[in-house]
Amino acid sequence: MASKLLRAVILxxxxxxxxxxxxxxxxxxxxxxxSSGHFLRENIKANTEVGDMAKQYIEKGLLVxxxxxxxxxxxxxxxxxxxxxxxxxxxxxxxxxxxxxKICDLDLVIxxxxxxxxxxxxxxxxxxxxxxxxxxxxxxxxxxxxxxxxITGEPLVQQEDDKPEAVAARLRQYKDVAKPVIELYKSRGVxxxxxxxxxxxxxxxxxxxxxxxxxxxxxxxxx
Numbered sequence: 001m002a003s004k005l006l007r008a009v010i011l012x013x014x015x016x017x018x019x020x021x022x023x024x025x026x027x028x029x030x031x032x033x034x035s036s037g038h039f040l041r042e043n044i045k046a047n048t049e050v051g052d053m054a055k056q057y058i059e060k061g062l063l064v065x066x067x068x069x070x071x072x073x074x075x076x077x078x079x080x081x082x083x084x085x086x087x088x089x090x091x092x093x094x095x096x097x098x099x100x101x102k103i104c105d106l107d108l109v110i111x112x113x114x115x116x117x118x119x120x121x122x123x124x125x126x127x128x129x130x131x132x133x134x135x136x137x138x139x140x141x142x143x144x145x146x147x148x149x150x151i152t153g154e155p156l157v158q159q160e161d162d163k164p165e166a167v168a169a170r171l172r173q174y175k176d177v178a179k180p181v182i183e184l185y186k187s188r189g190v191x192x193x194x195x196x197x198x199x200x201x202x203x204x205x206x207x208x209x210x211x212x213x214x215x216x217x218x219x220x221x222x223x
Contacts, residue, residue, distance in 0.1 A: 006031060006084045006214045007104050009091070011181065012112035013174045014167075015122040017199040019135060021112065021206060022088045029210050030217040032080065036069060036089035037133050039076050050075070070099045077103055084214070094180040107213060109185040110206065113195040119171060124164045127156040140199070 008031065012018045019035070026033040043051030044058075050072045054064045073090045077100075091097040100106070114122075127136045129149040136143045136156060144150050161170055185191040192209055196202045210216075 005082070006108070006210075007087075007106050008085075008108040008110065008210075009087045009106055009185075010110045010112070011178060013114065013119055013171055013178075015119040015126065016112040016114045017202070018088050018112060020141075020199050021110075021203065022086055024203060025086055025206065025210060028207065028216050029214050031084050031086040031214075034076065034080070034085050034087050034090075035133070036073055036087075036092075039072055040064065040069075041131070041133060043072060066093055066095045070096055074099060074103065091181060093177050094184065097181050097184055106185070106188075106190055108209070109191045110209070111182060111191060111193045112202065113193055115197060116171060118197045120164065120167050123162045123167045123170075126162050127158055128162075129154060129156055 006029075008025075010018050010022055010025075022033045022035070025031055040051070040054055044055050045051070050068060053068050054072070057064045057068070069090065069092075073087075073096075077085075087100075091100050122137060122139075125137050125139065127138075127143070127147070128134070129136075129152065131154070132149070132151070134149060134151070135141070138146075143156065147156050148154070149156055160166060182191065194202045194205055207216075
């Protein structure tokens with residue numbers, strides 16, 4: 001039933017297509033897509049206290065630590081206590097998952113399992129519009145004009161950690177950190193895993209899973 005306050009999380013390594021799948025879920029089921037990366041950018045832009053803390057780490061090329069991300073996300077989720085949502089990019093670690101436990105119970109946790117070679121290829125061909133976080137790929141989501149953001153006309157960049165030599169280390173790090181989070185949700189019976197190399201082939205299964213929990217707001221599967 002549509003009035004249910006569905007709380008869902010999407011997990012997956014960098015380049016797994018989380019953003020694309022989240023957009024489709026949001027469009028089809030009316031869930032708010034809450035991205036930790038988006039909130040981070042917004043807070044840095046607004047010079048909030050937590051944004052300034054995060055910026056200090058990012059400028060040094062360091063990962064933003066758990067306590068900063070958790071504080072940021074808890075504050076955003078507190079403001080949405082009466083809304084259904086879909087979390088993207090949080091929780092990444094066991095500490096973050098335990099903090100999330102204190103404010104809500106999750107109905108669904110989805111993990112996208114994409115082969116290592118596919119991820120490596122996608123990430124090394126990924127171009128980003130840094131101010132918005134929009135991601136392009138020449139194979140399946142090319143910009144209208146090569147090297148230019150569709151909306152602002154500003155140049156796209158390739159991030160240092162998307163370059164091939166950095167990708168393998170990022171994926172290894174993700175795997176180590178994500179393992180206990182995946183085990184936690186598996187043990188609770190809320191984890192659903194989807195494997196494949198193409199988002200369009202994974203999507204119908206994700207759509208069916210959500211349709212069993214909440215009424216779609218669109219009558220057909222939107223692509």
